[in-house]
Amino acid sequence: MEKFTIYTQAKSSLGGKRSDTLTGVVASGNLEILFERKGEPLAVIVEVMTASHGYQHVWEAVIKDFVARVSPGGMYISIHDNGARPDTVLLRLMQGARLMEARS
């Protein structure tokens, strides 16, 4: 298992009122992502625990893409990964951001 944390900044804070949300499950080829609204309004912190070794640069690229698309400022994102492919990771990140943007 590999653990690392990616710190980055978004252009704006993520909208919505929800304080947290969970998406996905730690199944084979899948991952779970917990979004929590905490910290600096523009900061994005992504904590990754992954069963696959040696893919940190791929994670960094996917998260850069996600931050550019969604601008999830103020999010503390924790990931438990069990070998999800990059497209699945991006899909789950987008899903989580959309859930956080929900009104209630």
Place this chain on the structure above:
Amino acid sequence: MIPENVMNQPSWYESSARARIEGLLDAGSFKEILGPQDHVMSPHLALFDLPPAFDDGMIIGRGLIDGRPVAIAAQEGQFMGGTFAEVSGAKLVGLLRAVARNAGTPQEVSTVFLLLDTGGVRLQEANAGEMAVSETIHAILDVRHAGVPVVALIGGRAGAFGGGGLVTACCSHIIISEQGRISVSGPEVIETNKGVEEFDSRDRALVWRVTGGRSRVLLGGADSYVKGDIGSFRKAAEVINNNAPPLSLETLEREQGRLEHRLKAYGNCHDTPEIWVIAGLSTPAGIADLTEDDFIDLLVKEGVRHDAR
């Protein structure tokens, strides 16, 4: 072929534990206890270099069904095979103990629903897992003794095996779908220990003929049979009321008598079609081929096959 009536319904088998809870309870009524944001996770998995889950694969809480307060626990079968372990077991046992303690108070719930989806004990924390199974069984019996029915819903990918099969059998009522399986030793375990001639675990038809929902309900190992969509599980859960048999010596003696009779009648059979011949079913070789509607008609025609649990 997917039957037309379930084609557009979310499938219990395909859904996550959280989606099952959402579909079973009244919309928006679920109040989770120790949810993912509490970060109560397995302390053991990191030693095995395995990622944990925020809920340790066990989601517990309270909610409403048709406006009635219920307690609910769901295992995520896709995480570590839906296992009993230290944290997940403590969450389940804690929920059950709270239900037993609150019986007769304003906090009382009408029913406990257990959405089991498990291969049994999590091998990485086996001692804690075995303890969890025995404590769960103890707690279920306390809840039943307090007069609150405990209902198992079985229809997930992992089935209900190992300790999960024992826990299921201790419930007041079992709801199962065709995809659901209940047993103690799983097919692979039997094959490993007794050889492929005893049980070929790769023969999926055989696995379902022996452990699957249709066989279980025909033999009295499950009480209600439903189609595999979440809506059908919800309908069956709505009609469960407090007429489940009480946990009494009389109930247990009746069940013992039924099981002795069953062993005497079918103990020499090698596969379920042989049982259906003795039981006098009209299509003993074709039970698996019946449509869901025809099978449900057959159950109605055959009537209830047992009266105790």
